[in-house]
Amino acid sequence: MVPGVRLVVLGKQGAGKGTQCVRLSHHYVVPHVSTGDMLRGEVKSRTPLGQRAKALMDQGELISDELVMEMVGLRLREKDTRARGFILDGCPRTIAQAEELADIVAPDHLDLVIDLDVPTAMVLGRLASRRVCMDCGANYSTSSPPLTNWTCDVCGGEVVQREDDTEEAIRRRLELYERQTSPLIDWYQHHDLLMSVDGTGTPDAVTTRCVQAIDDRRTKPVTSP
Ligand SMILES: [Zn+2]
Numbered sequence: 001m002v003p004g005v006r007l008v009v010l011g012k013q014g015a016g017k018g019t020q021c022v023r024l025s026h027h028y029v030v031p032h033v034s035t036g037d038m039l040r041g042e043v044k045s046r047t048p049l050g051q052r053a054k055a056l057m058d059q060g061e062l063i064s065d066e067l068v069m070e071m072v073g074l075r076l077r078e079k080d081t082r083a084r085g086f087i088l089d090g091c092p093r094t095i096a097q098a099e100e101l102a103d104i105v106a107p108d109h110l111d112l113v114i115d116l117d118v119p120t121a122m123v124l125g126r127l128a129s130r131r132v133c134m135d136c137g138a139n140y141s142t143s144s145p146p147l148t149n150w151t152c153d154v155c156g157g158e159v160v161q162r163e164d165d166t167e168e169a170i171r172r173r174l175e176l177y178e179r180q181t182s183p184l185i186d187w188y189q190h191h192d193l194l195m196s197v198d199g200t201g202t203p204d205a206v207t208t209r210c211v212q213a214i215d216d217r218r219t220k221p222v223t224s225p
Contacts, residue, residue: 004030004084005214006105008092010185011116012177013170014123014130015199016206020116021089023207028085028214033075035068035090042071049074069097073104085111093180095187112217113188114210116199120174127170133157 005028011017018034025032042050043057049071053063072091075081092098102109129142131150135157140146150159164173188194195213199206 002027002029003218004028005087005112006085006108006110007214008088008101008110008113008188009116010113010181011199012118012120012123012174012181014127015116015118016203017089017116019203020199020206020210021087023203024210024214025087027207027211028087030085030087031081033072033081033086033088035072038071038075039063039068065094065097069100069104072101076104092184095184098184098187110193112195112214113193114213115185115194115196116206117196118199122200123174124167124170127165128167130165131159131161133159 005024007024007028007030009017009021009024011020021032021034039050039053043054044050049067053067056063056067068091072088076086076088088101092101126141131140131142131145132138133140133152133155136152136155138152138154138159140159146153146159151157152159164170185194195217197206197209197213
């Protein structure tokens with residue numbers, strides 16, 4: 001039997017984080033706990049938490065850290081994640097959240113925090129060439145467009161460049177991410193939990209590197225939160 005894992009995956013937008021999380025969740029047979037997916041699910045099924053999130057979004061407010069951590073806390077205390085672990089995606093974003101996460105997971109601890117490292121120039125290229133269906137959200141790019149004329153292969157909707165996908169806007173988002181995340185990266189490094197993994201190359205190659213990093217880690221003693 002493959003042992004489970006308690007893993008956090010960090011990475012800037014366009015680094016392929018979502019893809020790798022799904023692959024790792026299959027490999028280790030643990031849930032992929034994505035805060036973005038969970039929030040959408042809560043809103044869609046109108047849970048009390050989803051209704052609070054929706055009220056914030058309707059007012060144009062950001063979803064608070066507290067609400068996100070509450071949701072993550074509930075999910076990570078369920079039986080499946082308690083027993084085998086999780087691949088956490090989208091959280092933590094701050095040191096305070098990382099401390100709270102350690103409390104949620106206790107008396108267990110994280111096995112590893114993977115920082116998927118892709119050069120900014122490469123991510124910029126990927127994001128700037130991205131095109132998306134306005135109706136169903138299917139992803140395309142200038143190098144792999146829909147079969148006919150920017151009409152979605154899946155639903156027939158219009159395929160466009162998102163307004164916030166201009167190079168200028170992408171660059172700003174990436175800078176903001178670096179600024180916000182670097183203290184968190186330092187913190188995990190300090191606690192000897194961080195492993196930077198080269199996120200370039202094929203998805204298969206990146207998954208192999210991640211699995212290697214995780215499996216290597218298991219053979220070493222862990223000291224921290
Ligand atoms: Zn579509």
